[in-house]
Amino acid sequence: MNPEEDVTRLLRGLMTAADEPYRGPGPTHARRIAAARRRRHGLAAAATALVLIAAIGVVFGFAGRHDTDRLRPVTPKPTAVPAPTPGYPTPSGRSSEPDGSSSAPPSATAARTALRPIDWRNSVMNLPSNDVCPLTRVQFSDGVASLPPWHYSIVPSAPPVYGDVDRDGLTDAVVVITCYGNATVGGPETRFMIVAFTGNAKGGPTPIGFVDGMQAYVDPLPSLRENGRTIVVDWRPDSGGTLVRTYRWNGTRFVSGG
Numbered sequence: 001m002n003p004e005e006d007v008t009r010l011l012r013g014l015m016t017a018a019d020e021p022y023r024g025p026g027p028t029h030a031r032r033i034a035a036a037r038r039r040r041h042g043l044a045a046a047a048t049a050l051v052l053i054a055a056i057g058v059v060f061g062f063a064g065r066h067d068t069d070r071l072r073p074v075t076p077k078p079t080a081v082p083a084p085t086p087g088y089p090t091p092s093g094r095s096s097e098p099d100g101s102s103s104a105p106p107s108a109t110a111a112r113t114a115l116r117p118i119d120w121r122n123s124v125m126n127l128p129s130n131d132v133c134p135l136t137r138v139q140f141s142d143g144v145a146s147l148p149p150w151h152y153s154i155v156p157s158a159p160p161v162y163g164d165v166d167r168d169g170l171t172d173a174v175v176v177i178t179c180y181g182n183a184t185v186g187g188p189e190t191r192f193m194i195v196a197f198t199g200n201a202k203g204g205p206t207p208i209g210f211v212d213g214m215q216a217y218v219d220p221l222p223s224l225r226e227n228g229r230t231i232v233v234d235w236r237p238d239s240g241g242t243l244v245r246t247y248r249w250n251g252t253r254f255v256s257g258g
């Protein structure tokens with residue numbers, strides 16, 4: 001038999017041979033493959049979850065730290081309160097305008113300071129209510145104020161005197177003011193009023209109280225005794241005699257001591 005016949009026979013055998021069906025892996029091997037796949041899937045899911053948890057923790061940690069810094073309260077620095085100005089002032093410069101228009105004596109809780117230097121002849125005064133000169137708020141210019149039917153002035157011959165007349169440890173001032181009206185309010189007779197002032201929060205004048213007042217033709221002269229705590233006024237009435245009165249603060253008003 002020649003080689004060609006052998007090849008021909010082999011090819012015919014292959015063509016006529018029945019095909020055998022494909023047989024996959026057995027049940028045991030298939031279970032092992034499925035288990036391996038499940039392990040791989042479980043490990044991948046666990047790794048993904050760990051990455052997500054770590055990322056969320058970082059985000060919330062940063063946000064919490066940012067909010068804490070932003071919401072932390074800031075404590076303001078304490079403001080220093082200036083001490084009252086000690087000593088007795090001397091008139092110089094224009095005075096500060098007093099706060100408000102109340103003519104009542106300052107209360108115990110009101111902010112009070114020692115008087116700063118005041119140019120009384122160009123000051124704004126709140127005056128206590130009285131029966132001598134009726135206006136309770138007067139602005140002076142060069143020592144005079146015209147508020148028809150009334151006219152006011154600072155008495156040049158009786159400069160203010162300074163002391164602690166209300167005994168609170170602060171410097172006060174005693175000022176002599178004169179007023180007169182026209183015919184509609186009783187004629188041009190000169191009236192004098194003595195007023196005590198303390199300092200307000202701005203250092204300007206605010207009234208302690210009305211000391212005394214009367215109609216006279218000679219300028220009264222105030223002075224102080226007992227370390228500035230007693231007011232002494234020489235009224236020098238036009239009768240030619242000498243009338244000296246003393247006044248002390250009783251906690252609510254000035255009372256005459258004779």
